[in-house]
Amino acid sequence: MLELTGVHVAYGNIRALQGISIRVGAGELVALIGSNGAGKSTTLKAISGLLRPSAGRIEFEGRDISRASTDVIVGLGISHCPEGRRVFGRLTVRENLLLGGITRPIAEVRSDIERVTTLFPRLGERMTQLGGTLSGGEQQMLAIGRALMSRPRLLILDEPSLGLAPMMVERIFEVIDDLKRGGLTMLLVEQNVHHALDSADRAYVLESGLITLEGPADVLRRNPQVEHSYLGR
Amino acid sequence: MDVYLIQQIVNALSAGSLYALMAVGLALIFGILRLINFAHGDVMMVAAYIAAFSLFAGLPLPVAIVTMIAGTVLIGLAMERIAYRPIRGGPEVAMLLTSFAVGQILQNGTLLVTRLASQPVQIAFPTPDVLSGVVAIGAVTIPRVNVIGFGSGVIILAGVMLFLTRTRTGLSMHAAADDLPAAQLVGIRVNWVVAAAFALSAALASVAGLLYASQAGQINPFLGFSPVLKAFIAAVIGGFGSISGAVVGAYALGFLEVIPTALGGIADILPPGAVSPEIHDLLATVFPSALGSYRDAIVFVFLILMLLFRPNGILGGRAREDTP
Numbered sequence: 001m002l003e004l005t006g007v008h009v010a011y012g013n014i015r016a017l018q019g020i021s022i023r024v025g026a027g028e029l030v031a032l033i034g035s036n037g038a039g040k041s042t043t044l045k046a047i048s049g050l051l052r053p054s055a056g057r058i059e060f061e062g063r064d065i066s067r068a069s070t071d072v073i074v075g076l077g078i079s080h081c082p083e084g085r086r087v088f089g090r091l092t093v094r095e096n097l098l099l100g101g102i103t104r105p106i107a108e109v110r111s112d113i114e115r116v117t118t119l120f121p122r123l124g125e126r127m128t129q130l131g132g133t134l135s136g137g138e139q140q141m142l143a144i145g146r147a148l149m150s151r152p153r154l155l156i157l158d159e160p161s162l163g164l165a166p167m168m169v170e171r172i173f174e175v176i177d178d179l180k181r182g183g184l185t186m187l188l189v190e191q192n193v194h195h196a197l198d199s200a201d202r203a204y205v206l207e208s209g210l211i212t213l214e215g216p217a218d219v220l221r222r223n224p225q226v227e228h229s230y231l232g233r
Numbered sequence: 234m235d236v237y238l239i240q241q242i243v244n245a246l247s248a249g250s251l252y253a254l255m256a257v258g259l260a261l262i263f264g265i266l267r268l269i270n271f272a273h274g275d276v277m278m279v280a281a282y283i284a285a286f287s288l289f290a291g292l293p294l295p296v297a298i299v300t301m302i303a304g305t306v307l308i309g310l311a312m313e314r315i316a317y318r319p320i321r322g323g324p325e326v327a328m329l330l331t332s333f334a335v336g337q338i339l340q341n342g343t344l345l346v347t348r349l350a351s352q353p354v355q356i357a358f359p360t361p362d363v364l365s366g367v368v369a370i371g372a373v374t375i376p377r378v379n380v381i382g383f384g385s386g387v388i389i390l391a392g393v394m395l396f397l398t399r400t401r402t403g404l405s406m407h408a409a410a411d412d413l414p415a416a417q418l419v420g421i422r423v424n425w426v427v428a429a430a431f432a433l434s435a436a437l438a439s440v441a442g443l444l445y446a447s448q449a450g451q452i453n454p455f456l457g458f459s460p461v462l463k464a465f466i467a468a469v470i471g472g473f474g475s476i477s478g479a480v481v482g483a484y485a486l487g488f489l490e491v492i493p494t495a496l497g498g499i500a501d502i503l504p505p506g507a508v509s510p511e512i513h514d515l516l517a518t519v520f521p522s523a524l525g526s527y528r529d530a531i532v533f534v535f536l537i538l539m540l541l542f543r544p545n546g547i548l549g550g551r552a553r554e555d556t557p
Contacts, residue, residue, distance in 0.1 A: 048418060074420030086415035088408045099408050102401060103420040150420055 001026045001185055002047070002078075002154055007056035007066075009039075009046050016042040018209040019056065024154065029176070029186045031196040031217065033230055034206035040189040041083055043206070044156050047187070048080035049073045060154070075103045079152030083159045083189075085143040089132025093123055096131050096142055100149030109149070116145040119175065137168035144175065155179065155186045162191060173199055193230040197221045205230075236373045237502060241495040247379035247444075249487025250386025254441040255464030256471070256479035257393060258434030264410030264474040265430055266321060268328040272312065274461025275339035276435050280305040280442030281358065281452045282343055286350075288359040297361075302439050308339075309435025313428055321427070336457070343454040355453040364447040382444040389440060390480055393433070397476060406430055410474065466536050472546025481547055486532065493531050498522030 002024040009017040017039045024030045032040050045051040047058055049070040058066040065073050074080075088096050097116055101109035117124030120141045126134065131142060140160055147155060157176070161169040173195050180186065180199065190196035197203060197217045205213035205226065213220060220226050255273065262270045283304040287297035316335050320327050347354065364381060367374040397403035405426045408416040417423050445460060446452050463486060468474075471482025500516035508516070539546070 050414060050417065069422075070417045071420045071422045074418075080418050082415060082418055086412050086418070088411040088415065090411050091404065091407055095404050095407075098401065099404055099416075099421065100419050102405065106401065146419060 001028075001061060002187065003057075003059045004043070004047070005057045005059075007043070007046060007058060008054045009042050009051050010054050016209055017046065017053075020206070020209070020211050022204055022211070024185060024187050026153075026185055027183055028202060029180050029188060029200045031188045031190060031193075031200035031203040032206055033190070033193050033196060033203060033226075035229070038206045039209045040206055041158055042209075044080060044158050044187070044189060047073075048078060048156060050080075071103065074150050074152075077151070077153035078156065079147040079150045079154070080156040081143050081147035081158065081160065083162065085136075085139045087131035087134070087139050087142045087146065089130065091131055092128050093131060093134070093142055094127045096146050097123075097149050100146035103150050112149055112151065116148055119148070119178070120145050137164050137171065140164060140168070140172060141175075144172075153185060155184055157186060157188045157190075159189055159191060161195065169195065193226075238495075239373050240375060241491045243375045243379050243383065244494075245487040245491040246383040246484070247386075247448075247487070248490060249484035250383045250390075251441050251444050251460070251483075252463050252467045252486050253390055253480045253483035254386055254437045254444075255460055256467040256483045257390065257476055258437045259461075259464050260468050260471075260474055260476050260479040261406065261430045261434050263468070264476070265406060265413070265427060266317070266328065267325050268317065268332065269465065270434075271329070271332045271461055271465075272335035272339060273332075273434070273438055273464065274457025274459075275336040275343075276305060276309060276312070276457070277438040277442040277445065277460055278452070278454060278457035279308055279339055279343060280435075280439035281446035281456065282346070282454075283439075284443050284446065285356065285358055285452060288361065294361045294363065298443065301443060302436050305435045305439035305442070306432045309431040309438075310428055313431040317431075318424070318427070340454045340457075347454070355451055358446040358450055358452050360447045360450060364444075376448070378444065378447045382448070385440065385444075389437065393437070394476070396433075402426070402429055463532075466532065469536060470539055470546060472548040475546070475548055478546050478548040485547065489532060489535060490528055493528045494525035496520040497524030497526075 004020060004022040006019045006021060007017055008015065008019055020043065022043070032043060034040050042051060046053050049065070049068055053066050056066070057064060060076055060078060063076070065076065088099065094113065097113050098109060101112055104112065122138055123141055123145055126138065131139065134142060144160065160172050160176070164172065169192065176186065176188070176199055188196055188200060197220060200217040202215065203217050203220050204211050205220070213223065213226065255277065259270060259273055262268055280301050284297055284301040287300045292300065312335055316331050317328065320331060344354065347356070364378045366377050368377050368380050397406060405416065405421045406429070408421060409423060409426050413423065441460065445456070449456070467483035467486045468479045469482065470485055471478030471480065497520055499520050500513050501522065503513070
């Protein structure tokens with residue numbers, strides 16, 4: 001479904017990605033793990049068109065999207081739920097969701113809002129509250145709900161559990177598992193490697209802009225290097 | 234005294250509407266791009282010229298107004314596309330300096346056009362009949378342009394508020410102002426939203442230009458300087474970047490401005506014997522009739538006090554600390 005081939009991204013002189021290749025098949029949950037500054041968020045931003053690759057190719061369902069603008073990419077079916085949630089703090093929950101569906105016909109947006117509030121009943125209770133007044137966990141739900149409003153076929157999640165209380169982390173991973181059971185393809189960046197490898201089918205390890213390991217999640221979990229560096233054993 | 238008071242209130246409301254039309258445009262652009270568009274006053278000036286030349290050409294008023302709005306919107310869009318888009322996301326100082334440059338270009342461009350049309354620098358504005366003369370309500374006579382200016386300002390601003398809170402494009406402007414990258418990520422076409430904000434802000438400035446020119450009776454290529462400063466002050470008073478704040482700040486500024494004029498020489502306006510001679514002398518000393526001419530100085534002192542003690546404006550706490 002999604003295929004990155006030899007993707008390079010540079011910030012000025014800093015080469016953040018040095019030719020990475022990643023594949024996400026339909027219905028898969030693929031995790032991208034690595035330490036801070038390894039290039040995980042950069043990879044996601046390149047996919048969603050916030051950053052332009054200096055070399056390499058990004059294909060979504062056979063179509064080259066490496067030069068497409070973000071709104072076109074969202075329209076094609078990729079939705080990127082960014083790190084730090086980034087909900088529109090001065091807009092209400094309903095307005096946040098409404099804008100999540102900006103690429104969709106307005107007539108269908110209303111029923112999609114209902115779909116999202118069925119998934120996150122807590123959001124349904126807070127429709128008129130401003131995004132900025134929600135708790136961290138609620139904001140993460142809103143960010144995921146907003147990302148789902150464009151009816152993505154590929155959902156990109158950047159650090160969905162970052163800074164959340166343990167109970168809320170569990171809840172977010174329940175949602176991710178639910179979405180996976182529903183057949184949604186996902187690419188997940190997550191510092192909680194334990195959880196990420198539990199939920200994922202496959203995973204890639206990114207270090208200093210290069211893919212150093214890849215494989216099925218349960219194989220990577222037993223890899224001594226992964227155990228040592230990311231699972232703290 | 235009552236007549237005088239009512240006249241001053243209408244003056245304040247009318248000036249407030251004009252400042253609000255300008256300040257909302259500044260706040261819209263600043264909210265999204267962090268750009269203080271000082272060329273905004275010159276956009277308003279160009280609108281006044283388009284209106285003047287349309288009326289000189291004998292176009293009926295509604296056609297002249299449509300021409301003025303359309304022409305001004307085109308200039309706003311061109312300004313965004315040519316000058317601001319290439320440096321979007323750059324340092325705020327670069328954007329600010331660019332806005333001064335754009336303003337200079339608009340002023341000198343207008344000057345050139347007036348020369349080519351063999352017109353003097355300062356020309357009499359062909360104020361349409363509907364905007365000239367006075368309205369008499371009992372003993373009170375009020376310039377008609379002030380009444381229409383206040384009324385049309387309120388209607389237009391209400392429409393803008395509805396647009397910004399009820400339509401997807403309007404909400405997209407809010408979202409872009411709140412968090413530009415996040416707005417991009419949900420699929421908002423940021424270029425389109427920014428262009429729409431410039432178009433709307435130019436349209437509002439054009440209405441302000443027509444009202445301003447009709448009040449002043451004369452136009453020149455440099456008339457935009459004072460209104461854009463006033464709109465800036467209004468936006469600061471209200472809380473910069475907030476649209477509702479800009480409106481509140483504009484009307485507050487309208488009232489603030491008439492106070493020195495209203496109080497100046499108040500002792501001489503009071504009916505004889507209304508106050509004791511001592512109080513009359515005190516009033517004459519504290520509020521000399523020349524007080525009105527210190528209007529701008531008083532307004533700027535107020536601005537400085539606002540910046541010192543309430544930098545987030547009347548609708549305080551709305552200042553944002555966005556990370557780019």
